[in-house]
Amino acid sequence: MSKEIVLSAQNVYCSYGSDDVSIKVLKGADIAIRIGEVVAVMGPSGSGKSTLLHALGLLERPEKGKVFICGEDGWAMNGRKRAELRNRKIGFVFQFHHLLEEFTLKENVMMPCLIAGESSEEAAGKAERLLERVGIIHRASHFPSRVSGGERQRAAIARAIVMKPDIVLADEPTGNLDTVTSAEIEKLIMELAEEGRRSFLLATHSEDLASAVHRKVFLSSGILNESE
Ligand SMILES: Nc1ncnc2c1ncn2[C@@H]1O[C@H](COP(=O)(O)OP(=O)(O)O)[C@@H](O)[C@H]1O
Ligand SMILES: [Mg+2]
Incomplete structure (x- = not known):
């Protein structure tokens, strides 16, 4: 596999339900x-974007197919190794941010570092630099419920990249934001990708978010196509 490929998936199948009543969501999805x-996965609601991100992010095992993260076959290793690979290489941003409500924005960004065993000084330093970078250092000591939706997503993005992952999977990161805020978040993602030589896979049903990405893929009938 090319060294330049951060994530590749081959022939991914996912379905929900039991054998007699199952919904087949992915039917042989491929991506590299x-x-x-920065790649956008486009598709209407219910087309399987979240399912795809969960399979690619090593969160939910596909029925069939392979997912390689930096050349490593993520579903072929044991759970502990997989968790390690996920923590080291993948960042996640969800539509509804998933910040911990009882912690400040800075503490939320520090969390992955603390979990990885870094000192609180080190974690605090990284969190402050990133909050500065994403433009919300003035909100560092605020709780998620006390800041705007855009600020929450900036914090969620900072948290997703604090461990310097090779790829960030973002599921409708602007799904509940207004158009202006969405455009700002998209711009931030493009800049962060360039600065860190970091890849992003964004799931979105909105053409707005996907206007500046490097490439779009379209999820339809359970497979990914390069054009609509
Ligand atoms: N946990 C689940 N159990 C059963 N069906 C599910 C589950 N999650 C998603 N689905 C179904 O799978 C299909 C794809 O869902 P999803 O991946 O969430 O699509 P999208 O993110 O594009 O809206 C939908 O028909 C949805 O109802
Ligand atoms: Mg979804």
């Missing part, structure tokens, strides 16, 4: 994402 590339 290069270093620093």
